Amino acid sequence: MQKLYSIALALIGAVGLMNLARIDRTNPAVDPAQAIEAHTRVPSNVAGIFRRACQDCHSDRTEWPWYSAVAPFHWLMSADVYAARSHMNLSAWGRYTPEERTNRLIGICEMVVGNNMPLWYYKPAHYPSAWLSEGDKKAVCEWAKEEAVRLQVTQNLSSEKGDTKR
Numbered sequence: 001m002q003k004l005y006s007i008a009l010a011l012i013g014a015v016g017l018m019n020l021a022r023i024d025r026t027n028p029a030v031d032p033a034q035a036i037e038a039h040t041r042v043p044s045n046v047a048g049i050f051r052r053a054c055q056d057c058h059s060d061r062t063e064w065p066w067y068s069a070v071a072p073f074h075w076l077m078s079a080d081v082y083a084a085r086s087h088m089n090l091s092a093w094g095r096y097t098p099e100e101r102t103n104r105l106i107g108i109c110e111m112v113v114g115n116n117m118p119l120w121y122y123k124p125a126h127y128p129s130a131w132l133s134e135g136d137k138k139a140v141c142e143w144a145k146e147e148a149v150r151l152q153v154t155q156n157l158s159s160e161k162g163d164t165k166r
């Protein structure tokens with residue numbers, strides 16, 4: 001019994017110590033002018049998918065669940081959100097170059113169709129909102145492809161304009 005108590009105390013102590021290392025979870029200020037909706041034509045169904053399955057990690061609009069305050073979840077979730085934002089931040093689309101946008105659009109389609117995104121361990125806590133149907137995946141991909149083509153066409157047009165100036 002004595003031994004159990006000391007193990008329990010040691011565990012509580014370890015979790016307590018773990019929780020001393022904190023990572024800032026304050027979301028950066030959101031500038032709507034930089035958001036993906038302001039720079040692409042996102043149909044409402046695709047915007048809805050981003051909102052329910054992607055934006056907690058890939059935007060500055062993260063909704064941090066209560067357990068994200070508790071280590072080790074605190075570290076794991078903060079690390080994911082920081083990494084996800086640095087790879088693709090839907091709140092910072094306006095800051096990407098056309099090439100960066102194209103790469104991300106292709107990435108979005110690939111990740112969703114390959115079932116790599118949203119990350120599998122995000123899904124149980126977000127059932128059913130983050131579970132994408134085949135129809136959802138198709139809608140995301142079709143939109144991403146259309147947007148990539150539109151981007152390419154706009155690019156070509158503006159470079160042609162540049163040519164006539166010569």
Ligand code: HEC
Nearest residue numbers: 053054057080083084087088107108111112117118119122
């Ligand atoms: C639980 C957090 C989380 C969720 C939810 C999530 N992602 Fe991610 N995503 C990540 C992380 C972390 C990475 C970086 C992976 C790495 O380090 O390689 C990433 C990477 C990506 C990339 C690669 C970007 C690049 O560099 O090319 C794309 C595209 C992407 N995610 C799309 C999505 C889409 C679309 C959704 C929603 C359907 C989504 N993700 C949902 C965490 C998440």
